[in-house]
Amino acid sequence: MRSITITINGIECACRAGDFVKEVALAHGIAIPSLCHHSALPGQACCRLCIVEAGKPGKGKSVVTSCVFPAEAGLEVETDTEKIRRLRTNILELLLDRAPLGGGALAGFASEYGVTDPYTPEHPDEKCILCGLCVKACEKLGNSAISTMMRGIEKKVGTARDLPAEDCIGCAACAKVCPTGKIACTEAGGVRTIWEQEFALLPCPVCGKPHITGREYDWLKARFGADGDAGGTPFDAFDPRICPECRRRTSSAHAGTLPASP
Amino acid sequence: MSTHTIRVCCGTGCIANGSRGVAAALREAAARAGAPAVSVETQVKATGCHGFCAKGPVVAVDPDGISYYQVKESDAEEIVASLGGAPVERLLFRREDGTFARGEADNPFYEGQVKIALRNVGKIDPLSLGDYRARGGYEALEKALAMAPEDIIAEVEKSGLRGRGGAGFPTGTKWRSCAACEETQRYVVCNGDEGDPGAFMDGYIMEGDPHSVIEGLAICALAVGAEEGFFYIRDEYLVALDHMARALADAEAAGILGDSVLGSGRRLRFEIVRGGGAFVCGESTALMASIEGRVGEPRAKYIRSVQKGLWDKPTVLNNVETLATVPVILKEGYEAVQELGVGRSRGTKTFAMVGKVKNGGLVEVPMGTTIRQLVFGNGGGIAGGRPFKSIQTGGPSGGCLPESLLDLPVDYESLDANGTMVGSGGMIVMDDRNCMVDVAKYYVGFLAQESCGKCTPCREGLRHMHAILTGICEGKGTEADIERLEELGFTLKEASLCALGKTAANPVLSTLRYFKEEYLSHIQDGFCPAGVCRALVVFGIDAEKCKACGLCAGSCPASCISGEGKQPYEIDAARCTACGNCRKACHFEAIHPEKRMAV
Ligand SMILES: Cc1cc2nc3c(=O)[nH]c(=O)nc-3n(C[C@H](O)[C@H](O)[C@H](O)COP(=O)(O)O)c2cc1C
Ligand code: SF4
Ligand code: SF4
Ligand code: FES
Numbered sequence: 001m002r003s004i005t006i007t008i009n010g011i012e013c014a015c016r017a018g019d020f021v022k023e024v025a026l027a028h029g030i031a032i033p034s035l036c037h038h039s040a041l042p043g044q045a046c047c048r049l050c051i052v053e054a055g056k057p058g059k060g061k062s063v064v065t066s067c068v069f070p071a072e073a074g075l076e077v078e079t080d081t082e083k084i085r086r087l088r089t090n091i092l093e094l095l096l097d098r099a100p101l102g103g104g105a106l107a108g109f110a111s112e113y114g115v116t117d118p119y120t121p122e123h124p125d126e127k128c129i130l131c132g133l134c135v136k137a138c139e140k141l142g143n144s145a146i147s148t149m150m151r152g153i154e155k156k157v158g159t160a161r162d163l164p165a166e167d168c169i170g171c172a173a174c175a176k177v178c179p180t181g182k183i184a185c186t187e188a189g190g191v192r193t194i195w196e197q198e199f200a201l202l203p204c205p206v207c208g209k210p211h212i213t214g215r216e217y218d219w220l221k222a223r224f225g226a227d228g229d230a231g232g233t234p235f236d237a238f239d240p241r242i243c244p245e246c247r248r249r250t251s252s253a254h255a256g257t258l259p260a261s262p
Numbered sequence: 263m264s265t266h267t268i269r270v271c272c273g274t275g276c277i278a279n280g281s282r283g284v285a286a287a288l289r290e291a292a293a294r295a296g297a298p299a300v301s302v303e304t305q306v307k308a309t310g311c312h313g314f315c316a317k318g319p320v321v322a323v324d325p326d327g328i329s330y331y332q333v334k335e336s337d338a339e340e341i342v343a344s345l346g347g348a349p350v351e352r353l354l355f356r357r358e359d360g361t362f363a364r365g366e367a368d369n370p371f372y373e374g375q376v377k378i379a380l381r382n383v384g385k386i387d388p389l390s391l392g393d394y395r396a397r398g399g400y401e402a403l404e405k406a407l408a409m410a411p412e413d414i415i416a417e418v419e420k421s422g423l424r425g426r427g428g429a430g431f432p433t434g435t436k437w438r439s440c441a442a443c444e445e446t447q448r449y450v451v452c453n454g455d456e457g458d459p460g461a462f463m464d465g466y467i468m469e470g471d472p473h474s475v476i477e478g479l480a481i482c483a484l485a486v487g488a489e490e491g492f493f494y495i496r497d498e499y500l501v502a503l504d505h506m507a508r509a510l511a512d513a514e515a516a517g518i519l520g521d522s523v524l525g526s527g528r529r530l531r532f533e534i535v536r537g538g539g540a541f542v543c544g545e546s547t548a549l550m551a552s553i554e555g556r557v558g559e560p561r562a563k564y565i566r567s568v569q570k571g572l573w574d575k576p577t578v579l580n581n582v583e584t585l586a587t588v589p590v591i592l593k594e595g596y597e598a599v600q601e602l603g604v605g606r607s608r609g610t611k612t613f614a615m616v617g618k619v620k621n622g623g624l625v626e627v628p629m630g631t632t633i634r635q636l637v638f639g640n641g642g643g644i645a646g647g648r649p650f651k652s653i654q655t656g657g658p659s660g661g662c663l664p665e666s667l668l669d670l671p672v673d674y675e676s677l678d679a680n681g682t683m684v685g686s687g688g689m690i691v692m693d694d695r696n697c698m699v700d701v702a703k704y705y706v707g708f709l710a711q712e713s714c715g716k717c718t719p720c721r722e723g724l725r726h727m728h729a730i731l732t733g734i735c736e737g738k739g740t741e742a743d744i745e746r747l748e749e750l751g752f753t754l755k756e757a758s759l760c761a762l763g764k765t766a767a768n769p770v771l772s773t774l775r776y777f778k779e780e781y782l783s784h785i786q787d788g789f790c791p792a793g794v795c796r797a798l799v800v801f802g803i804d805a806e807k808c809k810a811c812g813l814c815a816g817s818c819p820a821s822c823i824s825g826e827g828k829q830p831y832e833i834d835a836a837r838c839t840a841c842g843n844c845r846k847a848c849h850f851e852a853i854h855p856e857k858r859m860a861v
Pocket of ligand 2: 127128129130131132133134135157174177178179180181182183
C-alpha cells in the first residue's frame with residue numbers, strides 16, 4: 001500500500017492509503033471514542049460514536065465513521081467539532097437509554113460527555129448496546145455460538161433459543177470484548193459459568209491456577225494440534241493451558257489466535 | 263374482414279378484481295361468435311398493467327382504441343357483439359363532465375403521460391417473446407453487441423438517465439466506474455425488491471414486460487464487461503417471479519442469453535434470487551449481502567460496490583425501471599430520454615399514485631410534471647371532492663408536501679430541496695381527514711419495524727421518535743417534544759449508517775416544517791383537527807346541516823347517536839369512541855370532530 005499523509009485536527013499523520021482513519025488517529029496519539037470497534041474485528045460501524053468530520057481540501061466536510069473510513073492522500077479530518085460532540089452526545093443518550101446499566105467503556109464515555117439518560121428506559125436492567133463485538137469475536141474463532149436475533153428495535157444478542165449453546169467452548173472471548181460488561185462470566189471452584197453453561201477449567205501446568213476450559217483446550221487441539229485441521233503451529237510451540245502470567249515468564253512468542261482485550 | 267384484438271389487463275390489481283375470469287369469458291364469447299356468419303377475428307391477450315388500477319378489470323379493443331373499465335364476465339357477450347360497431351357505452355370511462363371517453367386518447371388519466379419504461383406494459387403478452395420482438399425488442403441488444411462498451415456507456419451518459427430506485431445516481435457514471443475497475447470478474451444486478459408499501463411499478467414492469475428488464479440488464483452487462491447477473495426479486499411478487507423466470511428461459515432457448523448472445527460469442531448468464539423479505543434488503547449493500555447468503559444488513563459504503571460489491575468484485579446494481587429504460591436509449595438514441603424532463607432530471611418516471619385520489623394507478627410522466635397535474639389532471643382530483651391536504655412522495659422515508667407546493671415540479675432536485683424525494687415513485691394523496699401527526703407516526707412506526715437494527719441512531723432514534731409521536735397523538739405531548747423530534751431527526755440524518763436511517767426522519771421533519779400548527783393543536787389544545795387521534799376527539803352533529811336521514815345512527819358501533827323524526831340527530835359525547843364511521847356515513851358534511859373533554 002502507498003504511503004500517504006492525512007491531516008487530523010491539524011496534525012499531519014503518515015499512514016498507508018486505505019488505513020482506517022480511526023486507527024491512523026490512534027497511532028498518532030489522537031483517541032476517537034468508539035464502542036463497536038476492535039482492531040482484530042473491524043468493519044462493523046454500528047455504534048456510530050467514532051464519527052468525525054472529513055473531506056478533501058476545498059470540498060467541504062461530511063460526517064463519516066472513522067472506524068471504517070479509508071485514508072486517502074490529502075484527507076482532512078476533525079475529530080472533535082461542535083457538531084460531532086453534539087451528535088455523540090445524542091448517540092450516547094440513546095445508548096444509555098437502551099442500556100441503563102451498561103458499564104465499562106459506555107459508562108466512561110457517558111461521563112466524559114456529561115450525558116445522562118433523558119428518556120425513560122424500556123428495560124431498566126439492560127446492559128447490552130448491540131455493538132455486535134461478542135458475536136464477531138465468536139464468529140472469528142469459528143464457533144458462532146452466539147448471534148444477533150430479530151431485527152430492528154427487537155434485536156438482541158444471545159444463544160439460539162436462549163438455550164445453552166452446543167458450540168460454546170467457554171472461551172469468554174465475547175465477555176472480553178464486550179464494552180459494557182453485559183456478558184456475565186464468573187469463575188469459582190475450577191468452574192467457569194458463561195451463557196448459562198458451566199465449564200470445567202484446566203489447571204495451569206506451571207502454577208496450577210485454573211486457566212482455560214477443557215472444551216477450549218480440546219477445540220484448540222483439534223484445530224491447531226499436530227493432527228489438527230490448521231496444522232501443527234502455533235499449538236505445538238506453546239501449551240495453551242499455561243496461564244498468561246506463567247507464559248510471560250516461560251515463553252517469549254505467543255502467536256495468539258484470540259483477539260486481545262481492548 | 264376486420265381484425266380486432268381484445269386486451270385484458272392481467273396485472274396484479276386487475277387479477278384481484280377478477281380479470282382472469284373476464285379473459286376466459288371473452289375467449290368463450292369470441293369462440294362462439296366465430297361462426298361463419300360473424301366477420302370479426304378476436305384475440306384475447308393476457309397483458310400486464312394498463313395503469314388504471316382503480317377501475318379494473320380493464321379491457322381494451324385494438325385497433326379501435328377503445329378502453330372498457332370495471333368489466334365483468336357477464337359483459338363479454340356484449341363486448342364481442344359490439345366489435346366493429348359502436349362501443350358499449352356503459353363500460354367506457356365517464357369524465358368529470360359526464361361525457362364518455364372512448365379510450366386512452368381522450369381519457370384525462372393518460373393526459374401528458376409518456377410511456378418509456380412502460381412502453382409495452384399492457385400492450386403485449388408478457389410471456390410472448392414474439393410480442394416483445396414484434397415491438398422492436400432485443401434490437402437494442404443487437405445494436406449494443408456491435409458497439410464498443412465505451413460507446414454504450416457514452417450513450418447512456420448523454421441520455422441523462424439517473425437511477426429510478428431511490429438515490430437518483432447517474433446510471434452512465436455508475437457503469438463507467440465499474441468498467442474502469444482493474445478486476446475483470448464483474449457482476450450486474452437488477453434490484454426488484456420494491457419493499458415500499460404502496461409502490462408497485464417495478465412489480466408491474468416485471469410482470470407486464472419482463473424482457474425489457476432482461477434486455478436492460480444484458481446491455482448493462484455488455485457495457486461494464488460482466489458475464490453474470492442476478493435479478494433480486496421481492497419474495498411476495500409471485501407473478502413477477504414467474505414471468506421473469508419464464509422470460510429468462512425463453513430468452514436462453516432463443517439464444518438471446520447463454521453462451522453466445524445472439525450468435526456473438528459473448529456469454530451472459532442471469533439468475534433469479536428471491537428477496538430476503540425485509541424492506542432494508544432493497545438497500546444496495548444489504549441486497550448484495552443477501553445474495554451472498556449473509557444477513558441482509560447494510561455496510562458502510564465508503565468503498566463503493568462498483569469497486570467491491572458481490573463477493574468483493576466490481577458490481578453494478580440498477581433498479582428495474584432504470585433497466586427497462588435502457589433499451590430505448592440504445593434503440594432510439596439518447597435523445598429519446600434526454601429531450602424529456604427538466605434540469606438534471608431527464609426522461610420519465612413512473613409513479614404509483616394511491617390514497618384519497620379519485621383515479622389512482624400507475625402513471626408515467628416526464629420529470630418536471632407538477633404535482634397538480636398528477637393529482638388533479640391524471641388523478642382526477644380528490645375522491646369525494648374533498649379538499650387536498652398533502653401528498654407524501656418517495657416511499658416511507660419520503661416527506662409530506664402541503665397544498666401551497668402543488669405547483670412544484672416533480673424532479674430529484676425540487677423534491678429534495680423541499681424535504682422529500684422522488685424515491686421509488688410512491689405517491690400517497692391525503693385529504694382534510696388525514697392527521698399529519700398520525701401520518702408521521704405511521705411511517706416512523708413502519709421504519710422502526712423495518713430498521714435492520716444495526717446502528718444506534720436508526721434503531722434507538724426511531725423507537726424514541728415513535729414513542730414521542732404516539733404520546734402527542736394521545737394528548738401527552740409537550741412543546742419540548744418538538745425540539746426532541748428535531749434533534750433526533752438531525753441525529754438520524756447525520757449519523758445513521760445507511761440511507762434508511764439517513765432519510766427516516768423525513769416524514770417527521772417535513773410535517774413539522776409544513777404542518778406545525780397541527781402538532782401544536784395536539785400539544786397545546788389537546789385536539790386533533792382532522793378527527794383522527796381518537797384520544798383527543800369526539801364527533802358532533804351540526805344541527806343546521808343535519809337532514810335527519812339517520813345514516814349516522816345506523817353506522818355507529820357504540821349506538822350513541824339518537825334522533826327522531828325531522829329533528830337533528832345528536833351524539834352522546836361521553837360514549838363516542840371517535841371511530842369516525844358516522845362522519846363517513848353522512849352525505850351532508852354535518853358531522854365534525856370536537857375536542858374530547860376530560861372526564
Ligand atoms: C432502505 C432502502 C430500501 C431500498 N429499496 C429499494 C428497492 O426496493 N428497489 C430499488 O430499486 N432500490 C431500492 N433502494 C435503492 C438502492 O439502494 C439503490 O440505490 C438502487 O437500487 C440503485 O439502482 P438505480 O441507480 O438504478 O436506482 C433502497 C434503498 C434503501 C436505503
Ligand atoms: S453483549 Fe456486549 S459485546 Fe455483545 S453486543 Fe452486547 S454490548 Fe456488544
Ligand atoms: S440506518 Fe437503520 S437500516 Fe441502515 S444500517 Fe443503520 S439500523 Fe440498519
Ligand atoms: S466504532 Fe465506528 S461506528 Fe462504532
